[in-house]
Amino acid sequence: MAGSGRDERAWVRRAQAGSASDFEALFRAHWGPAYRAAYLVVRDAAAAEDIAQEAFIAAVRALDRFDRRRPFGPWLHRIVVNRAIDWARARSLRPEGEAVDAAAPERPEHDDELLRELGRLSPEHRAVIVLRYLLDYTPGEIAELLELPRGTVNSRLRRGLDALKERLE
Amino acid sequence: MRFVAPQEHEAEERAWAVVSAAYAEREPVAWPRRHWQPLVAAAVVAAVVAAALSQPGRSVVHSFRKAVGIETAEPVLFSLPTRGELLVNSRSGLWLVRPDGSKRRLGRYRDATFSPHGLFVAATRANQLVALDPKAHVRWELARPAPRFPAWTGTRMDTRIAYLSRGRLRIVAGDGTGDRLVGPAALIPPTWLPGRKLVYFDGHRWMVYNVTSGSARRTTPPREAATIRRRAGQSEVVTGGRVVFRGTGIFDSVALSPDGRWLLVSWPTANQWVFIRPQPRKIVGVSRITQQFGRDARVEDWCCAAP
Numbered sequence: 001m002a003g004s005g006r007d008e009r010a011w012v013r014r015a016q017a018g019s020a021s022d023f024e025a026l027f028r029a030h031w032g033p034a035y036r037a038a039y040l041v042v043r044d045a046a047a048a049e050d051i052a053q054e055a056f057i058a059a060v061r062a063l064d065r066f067d068r069r070r071p072f073g074p075w076l077h078r079i080v081v082n083r084a085i086d087w088a089r090a091r092s093l094r095p096e097g098e099a100v101d102a103a104a105p106e107r108p109e110h111d112d113e114l115l116r117e118l119g120r121l122s123p124e125h126r127a128v129i130v131l132r133y134l135l136d137y138t139p140g141e142i143a144e145l146l147e148l149p150r151g152t153v154n155s156r157l158r159r160g161l162d163a164l165k166e167r168l169e
Numbered sequence: 170m171r172f173v174a175p176q177e178h179e180a181e182e183r184a185w186a187v188v189s190a191a192y193a194e195r196e197p198v199a200w201p202r203r204h205w206q207p208l209v210a211a212a213v214v215a216a217v218v219a220a221a222l223s224q225p226g227r228s229v230v231h232s233f234r235k236a237v238g239i240e241t242a243e244p245v246l247f248s249l250p251t252r253g254e255l256l257v258n259s260r261s262g263l264w265l266v267r268p269d270g271s272k273r274r275l276g277r278y279r280d281a282t283f284s285p286h287g288l289f290v291a292a293t294r295a296n297q298l299v300a301l302d303p304k305a306h307v308r309w310e311l312a313r314p315a316p317r318f319p320a321w322t323g324t325r326m327d328t329r330i331a332y333l334s335r336g337r338l339r340i341v342a343g344d345g346t347g348d349r350l351v352g353p354a355a356l357i358p359p360t361w362l363p364g365r366k367l368v369y370f371d372g373h374r375w376m377v378y379n380v381t382s383g384s385a386r387r388t389t390p391p392r393e394a395a396t397i398r399r400r401a402g403q404s405e406v407v408t409g410g411r412v413v414f415r416g417t418g419i420f421d422s423v424a425l426s427p428d429g430r431w432l433l434v435s436w437p438t439a440n441q442w443v444f445i446r447p448q449p450r451k452i453v454g455v456s457r458i459t460q461q462f463g464r465d466a467r468v469e470d471w472c473c474a475a476p
Contacts, residue, residue, distance in 0.1 A: 015192075023192050024185070031181045039174035049180040056188040 005071060012068045023063075027056060030073060033135055034080045040130045041084035043119045051087060055079040077135060078145045081127050088123035117167045125160035128153055186441055186454025193417050193439070250444045250453045253427045256281045256290060256470040261463025263292060265303055272461075275305040282319045283472035284328060284343065291319040291330050298332055300345060309345035322361035329380065331359045331367050338369050340380065351378055352385065360391045394425045395432050406434055406445065413447045424468040433468055442468075 008029070014022035034055060039048035058079055059066075066075070118126060131137045131145065139157065143150040249255065255266040263275045275281075278292035278299070289308065290301045293316040300308045319332040321343065328343030331351075338354035341347060352371060359369040365380040368391045377388040395408040397420045404420040405412045418438025425432060432445045435458075444453040458466050 020189065020192060024189065027185060027188060028181075031184065032177060035177055035180055035184075036174045039177075045174065045176045045180065048174065049176070049184060052180070053184040053187055056184065057191045060188065060191045 008072055009068050012063075012066060012072055016063055016066070016068070023060075026072065030076055031056075033073070034076055037077060037130050037134055038080050038084045040115070040118060040134060041081065041123055041126045042088050043115075047087055048084070051083045052080055055083065073135075074137070074141065074145055077131070077137075081131060081145065085123045085127050088126070113168060114164070117164050120167070121160050121163060125156050125163070128156045129160045129164075132157055182456055183454065186443075186456045187452050190414075190416060190439070190441070190443055190452065190454055250446070250451075251426050251428060251431050253471050253473060254283070254287055255424075255433075255468055256283060256472075257462050257466055258469050259463035259466035263290075263469070264462055265290070273303070273305065275301055280318050281469045282321050282330075283470045284321050285323050285473075286325065287472040289321075289343075291321050291332075293317055293319060293332065298330070298341070300330075300343075311341060311345055311348060313339070313348075317356060318358040320359050320361055320367075322365075331361065331369075333359070336372075338367075338371075338378075340367070352376075362391075394429070395423045397421075397423055397434075404436075406432060408432065408447060411447075414443060414445050414452070416443075422467050424471045426471055427473045433471060435467055437465075 008026070011022045011026040011029075015026055031052065035048055035052040038051040038055075039045060042048055042051065055076055059072075059076060066072070118129065121129070127146065128142055131142045132139065137145065139153045140150055142148075143153045146153070249266070249268045249270070252268060254268065255264075257264040257266055257272075258278065258281060261274070263278045263281050264272045265275055266272045275290065275292070278294050281290055281292040283290055284300075288302075290303070292299050292301060296312055296314055296316070298311045298313055298316045298319060300310070302308055313332075313334045315335055317333045319330050321328060321330045323329055323343060329340050330343060331338065331340050333339070333354055333356060336353055336355075338351040338359060340349055340351055351367075351369075355370045355372040357370045359367055361367055362377070367378045367380065368388060369376055369378065370390075375388050375390050376385045378385040395406055395413075398405045398407050398412075399419070403415055403417055406414045406420065406423055413432070414434060416436055416439065418436065420434050420436050422435045423432055430446055432447070434443045434445060436443055437458075440457060440459050442455045442458055444455070446452075
């Protein structure tokens, strides 16, 4: 669970000053959403782990330059989702069988169908749906994160949801 | 959407080991120059000295240990990032670790090494050299005083084990027969070279012994694939003349994978192991080593996967 905006700014400030425990608080608060978002876009646990891990390492490298007046989450999620889209696109260009993780059967059954159908959308459609409904960003925020026109975000959301609805009915 | 991704928590711990290592490696931007900086520096020095000498010193150590991940990490699903098996020795005993992370305790031994194809293990205890199978069954044992540092080489049909015993280098066949003395040797692990040659230190000089001819001559020290360098409170792993990993505190050993692509660094300060692939760069961390293997865990050998 991410902390409040005030908590987060304090964690960032103290992590910049060298506090490993505050950096860990930041990591713990954001790992889950980042990993889940990556997983839902790439549908591969190992790749999701690499993507989320690399995003945090990028965060470590950029920590001293980070403007702590800005929220940390959107900045991290931008890296995660863009890398996940790139990975999924590259994967679709060199298909190696369906990208289904070995641990997928451990998911709760009621998620299976929805997740399977989500995985059949294009990476771009998956990404906006994950950002909107998993990470609760508004369409305007998604547009800013992915550097897309807001109309494009809305149309991807609508088409993605329509496709899901059609396949699930 | 309520959703937990597969392996989320295991991935979190693995990632935390790597990300915290990256954070520990990071060099913070220099603080702005201020006229009060000397006073702060003096206060820090005074605090460190006071901490080292007093009861609150423990809390500094505690904070440091916490900062590098000892008390905050959760148990992790341990797996090797590449082919091969590990022999890990600790105060709790000798462990055989499979690539999937499963492990078996082989017993209490002082040193150990794999056979050339990873099918058996040679180990030493008080006054015995022992050959074990992976189920910890003793295949043969040889009584010798204070045996140390077994090194096993050879082909499937012809293997031999070099070891030290009370200041002497000895060689025995892989089936425990034909034990013989080579000569005086200092307590430094001998190293096999291709062509049935053995490099050892006789107490004065490095020597290479040719098993086929039975002759020995002077040589240069064996080159190590990776070394550990310590400086200013940090440790560095150096390979090919280049630093590939740096961290706060002490690294106590580095092992090379059978394919030569990975290094495994033991980092007791952080209670972690760090697997490093220099090219293309990748780092995989494993936390809570003490909890998994016991105190003073070190990698004895990293060998080929058994066929």
